Amino acid sequence: MGRVRRPERDPLEGLRERAGDRRSGASEIFQRALNLLVDSARLGLPRESVLECVRALCDSHPEMVPLLNLSAVVESLTGWPAGAVGRLEALREHARYARLRAAEAAAARIEDARRVVTLSWSSTTFEALRRAALSGSLREVVVAQSLPLGEGLETAGRLASLSLKVVVIPDSAIPSQVREADASLVGADAVLGDGSLVNKVGTLSLALACDAFGIPLVATTDLLKVDVWGRFRRPETSSCDGLPEPPKGVELECPIFEVTPARFISIYATEEGPVSPLDVVDRAGQLLRRLVEG
Template identity: 35%
Template sequence: MWRSYDRVRPTVKTVAADDEHGSAWLSVRALEVLRDEAALAEDWDGVAGVARELLAARPSMAVVENRLNRVMSEADEHAPGAVERSAREGIASAVEADRAAAAVAADRIDGARICTLSRSGTVRAALELADPEAVLVAESRPGGEGIGVAESLATRHDVTLTSDAALAGQLAEFDADAVIVGADTILPDGRVLNKVGTYGLALAAVAHDLPCYVVAAADKIAPETDVEIEQAPTALYEGDADIAVANPLFEVTPADLCADVCTDRGTLDEADVADVAARHRSFREW
């Protein structure tokens, strides 16, 4: 059975190369890698080395860092078996945290007409719990993952797909009641790092007097304020002209544009976010 699993199990390389899934999903895969390698490791140094490789694999994803550091810091002894047990517990708690955050957000959008963009498993779970009247989804370039999201939601909901450029104007046409977005990272000061387009959507929500809810597990709160913005220049321009290309995959949205940050710990204000960030910094001490 192990030989069969070994051919398909997640690895440091697959975690590093994955550009199809969100950070919460990847954090669980990273914990699975750590669990498996801890089961194989002969000593603490070996498993600690794997943990460091995983931390370096996705440096911009705070939830990967936080969940890996928690598992390592909460292992009750410096031994591979302790890390394996801690990783198993970490996987279970990570899955439950995402569900709990979705439930908090669902209470705020139940039965409403909702707008969203990009792809977030936690947003998807919140929509399934809330059963909104209708959903407006932006295509979410670069990558266009909003198209797949719209298709997946269409089996249960009244869904409208629109372009990123038309999204602000479509809020009124669609008669939206609220906006809900996920977060790749929540910074210690409450700002939200998410797929590009989130900032513009949050501004449009304010202009239309709509609440913009952010939903994410508290493990997505970053220990520090440093932000690494990934770019996809060739997705915008591959010509020969001597021009600079700015095509970010993510952007930072100010905290004051977000009505609530919905997490597995309930809704958090800026002071709450700062407290969680401090706790996440303490996990680094392992």
């Protein structure tokens, strides 16, 4: 195992702090938790204490599928702690490049498209568009404002630094813009057991338009975001940021996420290349078993 880096602090305490982390994204929390788990195994901390911390972490982020999968992995590891270190390191190594490979697969999938519609912010989608702009035929990206929160503007601003025509549209115009595009591209917050996609609200409008007008919808996701064991619980997260004050007697209702049924997704672009929504759960399960069993 070579030289063991001495962790600076108690890994279990670190895991407990991650449970309270409401600011970081799923990938960031996942990477930190994985580092802390590697440390826990190296230090030979008791399996039950580690498991307890991982479960608390999942309970506080029940929508972060990579964490839920990580918890399932830790539960299934044999030979704790000695046998666990190599497995957890293999998972960490996989996770390190998975999103980049998913972006690569997405870029390959849209290499003939000149005009692509997208929404919200996804680092994987952005990387795919960057690659397509460099080596594909991509010339124009249409970005929906993505209310509530309006992350489309962040995406648009960053795309504008590449050599692309970038257009922002109101979310109401998504279907008419899809009609005149070659492809649509979105990220993923999670993929459910039936192959459906959990992502920012607006995705369903995009997906229905793609379906109606025969435009492919590519969803970029690494397989670690696939809810292989059905542990995902839909978050009740809502925000009305970016929406005007309602008139007297009127409610505002602004959920952030929505579920797009599998039949409206053309393909998932993953670290293993393009995967059909019908196969994505099996493929993710196989991958995780391979990583755990070696």
